[in-house]
Amino acid sequence: MATIPNLNSLRRGRGRGFGRDVSRPGKDQVVQGTDNDASVSRLSAVQLGYLDDPYATALTPPGSATRRLPIINRGRAITTITISKQRAIANPATGTYVRTTTIDQLVTRFLGPWAPDNKRKQIISLGAGSDTRVFRLLSLRQSPDFVYHELDFAVNTTAKIRAIRSAPELQRVLGIDSSVPEKDSPVKVSEAGDALQSPSYHIHPVDLRTLSSHDDPAKALPGVETDLPTLLISECCLVYLSPVEAQKVVLWGETAVPLGLILYEPIRPNDAFGEVMVSNLAAREIQLQTLHKYASLEAQRARFRDQGFGDGQAAGDVEFLWKKWVSEEEKDRVAGLEMLDEMEEWELLARHYCIAWGWRDQDDISAFAGWKTLEAQQGG
Numbered sequence: 123m124a125t126i127p128n129l130n131s132l133r134r135g136r137g138r139g140f141g142r143d144v145s146r147p148g149k150d151q152v153v154q155g156t157d158n159d160a161s162v163s164r165l166s167a168v169q170l171g172y173l174d175d176p177y178a179t180a181l182t183p184p185g186s187a188t189r190r191l192p193i194i195n196r197g198r199a200i201t202t203i204t205i206s207k208q209r210a211i212a213n214p215a216t217g218t219y220v221r222t223t224t225i226d227q228l229v230t231r232f233l234g235p236w237a238p239d240n241k242r243k244q245i246i247s248l249g250a251g252s253d254t255r256v257f258r259l260l261s262l263r264q265s266p267d268f269v270y271h272e273l274d275f276a277v278n279t280t281a282k283i284r285a286i287r288s289a290p291e292l293q294r295v296l297g298i299d300s301s302v303p304e305k306d307s308p309v310k311v312s313e314a315g316d317a318l319q320s321p322s323y324h325i326h327p328v329d330l331r332t333l334s335s336h337d338d339p340a341k342a343l344p345g346v347e348t349d350l351p352t353l354l355i356s357e358c359c360l361v362y363l364s365p366v367e368a369q370k371v372v373l374w375g376e377t378a379v380p381l382g383l384i385l386y387e388p389i390r391p392n393d394a395f396g397e398v399m400v401s402n403l404a405a406r407e408i409q410l411q412t413l414h415k416y417a418s419l420e421a422q423r424a425r426f427r428d429q430g431f432g433d434g435q436a437a438g439d440v441e442f443l444w445k446k447w448v449s450e451e452e453k454d455r456v457a458g459l460e461m462l463d464e465m466e467e468w469e470l471l472a473r474h475y476c477i478a479w480g481w482r483d484q485d486d487i488s489a490f491a492g493w494k495t496l497e498a499q500q501g502g
């Protein structure tokens with residue numbers, strides 16, 4: 123089986139004082155474990171035909187595959203509880219159909235159609251966990267016109283690199299050829315097995331809370347280029363940081379301009395469904411630290427304005443995105459996959475998750491031009 127060369131030549135962050143993972147046992151372990159929810163839900167959605175993702179199996183821990191409820195496959199969710207007739211599904215990590223396809227659309231428009239002379243772009247995925255997006259993108263674009271960085275705690279980056287080492291389909295996408303001597307391979311893995319570097323894809327073991335102590339992203343994260351149009355993605359990640367820490371991560375990202383930001387987060391914690399969602403999470407010792415501060419679509423948009431995005435911000439909850447961004451043909455296809463008899467429940471659930479996106483073009487660079495025509499939701 124092909125393996126990734128384990129070269130000692132890659133210097134890791136440890137001991138060099140930059141953006142390294144200094145995570146703490148206990149609370150951090152619970153947060154790190156939320157990636158498992160995300161990967162299991164992704165695999166469930168793939169196995170049932172919601173998503174076409176040939177990399178989901180390889181990146182889901184063996185033996186953890188479970189079939190999720192239909193409303194979770196279509197939308198997203200967490201542990202089930204009964205409030206009168208309604209169940210608050212509250213899984214902090216589930217990225218499935220609506221969220222995945224919506225973020226895919228934003229990412230595709232940011233990258234633009236592939237062309238040999240495309241200006242390179244950069245994507246930084248915060249708390250990427252076992253996400254498969256980079257593999258899907260690399261397999262679609264003949265010659266990558268982007269560089270993709272994934273950041274997460276070392277325990278999760280190590281697990282991901284281990285999965286890559288044992289999955290030929292992932293290695294093929296990265297251009298790893300087992301017949302090529304290690305020293306000539308374009309893919310380098312750190313001695314500890316927690317960092318990976320290649321021309322188009324980097325995995326960094328880093329605690330996001332340490333990033334803001336470094337002004338220079340290129341020094342904090344090897345391979346980050348500060349002159350490329352850059353998109354930060356947080357799929358249910360910044361919500362685990364305190365509001366101040368989360369803001370510092372975005373401000374840190376500003377040093378690479380122009381900057382775009384996509385957030386996928388729960389909202390509306392103060393109605394009956396939201397309260398149960400919060401208490402379900404608390405039972406798992408999970409606290410979504412920014413949830414009450416950014417509790418509505420309007421609060422999410424204000425968050426972007428406060429962070430200097432001005433008018434370049436928009437948001438929609440999952441119910442809106444399903445209605446407006448998914449074609450009728452695709453809705454019919456998805457509707458035929460599973461019986462969904464909990465329509466009210468689905469809508470309730472879908473109103474409690476949102477995607478917010480913001481962009482800051484500079485000097486008329488049009489990296490985010492494709493976002494400006496997308497329909498966003500008005501109101502709170």
Ligand SMILES: C[S@@+](CC[C@H](N)C(=O)[O-])C[C@H]1O[C@@H](n2cnc3c(N)ncnc32)[C@H](O)[C@@H]1O
Nearest residue numbers: 154156157160215249250251274275329330357
């Ligand atoms: C709910 S999972 C989402 C994973 C992935 N973004 C997805 O949607 O499939 C949250 C991820 O954020 C990571 N995370 C949370 N806080 C972090 C921090 N301070 N530093 C690095 N990673 C963090 C967790 O380890 C976990 O992998």
